[in-house]
Amino acid sequence: MRYPIPAGVHREKDEIERSRFITTVAPAATIDEAQAFIQSIRDEFPDATHNCWAYVVGPPGSTARIGLSDDGEPHGTAGRPMLTALLHGGVGDVAAVVTRYYGGIKLGTGGLVRAYGGCLQRALETLPRGERVEWVAVQALVSYADVTPVRQLVAAHRGEILHEEYGADVTYTVRLPAPDVEPFVAALRDATRGAAIVERP
Structure with a gap:
């Protein structure tokens, strides 16, 4: 399975009715990673009026592992519109915190929904994206004569050699994107005339 994820931590700033909004988006492949990221933003902005957050762990639009918090804003005015923005943002494994410094003008519930959802939507529009790829490890036993073809095939299939062991033959442990394994x-069997022994460790 492959899908877009944040390429790294990304931040945008907005000012709405004198309140400052700082939106930070980051990759989060697990709930623990999402929660650690949220805590890091709380630690960075301990004096903020609110640090509201939402996350989606899994493919874009998946609701299997989600979380949200209004962090003291009226119920449903921050975490929910943020989660909606994430679910429709086209990225997976993503966590977001919108930090608010209150500027003295009340926005009302509708204004808050528009502010939190809108700030996150704008951040997602400028978010640099990477790709989550499921990796699979395989072991290949080949003769010394086939070392060069193996290395070339690993590179050609976007793989990476994790370990090599030299004995009577050469054993490679290779990781490859799941779609490239077959x-x-x-x-490899073609290049070694069927002599390579391949198994999953």
């Missing part, structure tokens, strides 16, 4: 194995 093509890699077929190409």
Whole structure:
């Protein structure tokens, strides 16, 4: 499975009716990572009026592992519109915190919903994106004569050699993007005239 994720931590700033809003978005592959990120923003802005947050762990739009908090704002005015923005933002494994410094003018519930949801939508529009790829490890036993073809095939299939062991033959532990495993194995067997022994550790 492959899907877009945040490429790294991304931040945007807005001012609405004299309140300052700081939106920070980050990758979060697990709930623990999301919660650690949220805590890091709380630690960075301990004097903020509110640090409201939401996260979606999993593919874009997935509701299996989600979380949200209004952090003291009226119920449903911050975390919910933020979560809605994340679920429709086209990225997965994502956590966001919108930090608010109150500026003295009340926004009302509708204004808060628009502010929190809108700030996060704008941040998602400028968010640099990466890709989550499911990796699979395989072991390949080949003769010394086939070392060069193996290295070339690993590179050609976007893989990475994790470990090599030299004995009577050479054993490689390789990780590959899941969709590339079968093509890699077929190409390796072809290049070694069927002599390569491939298994998943």
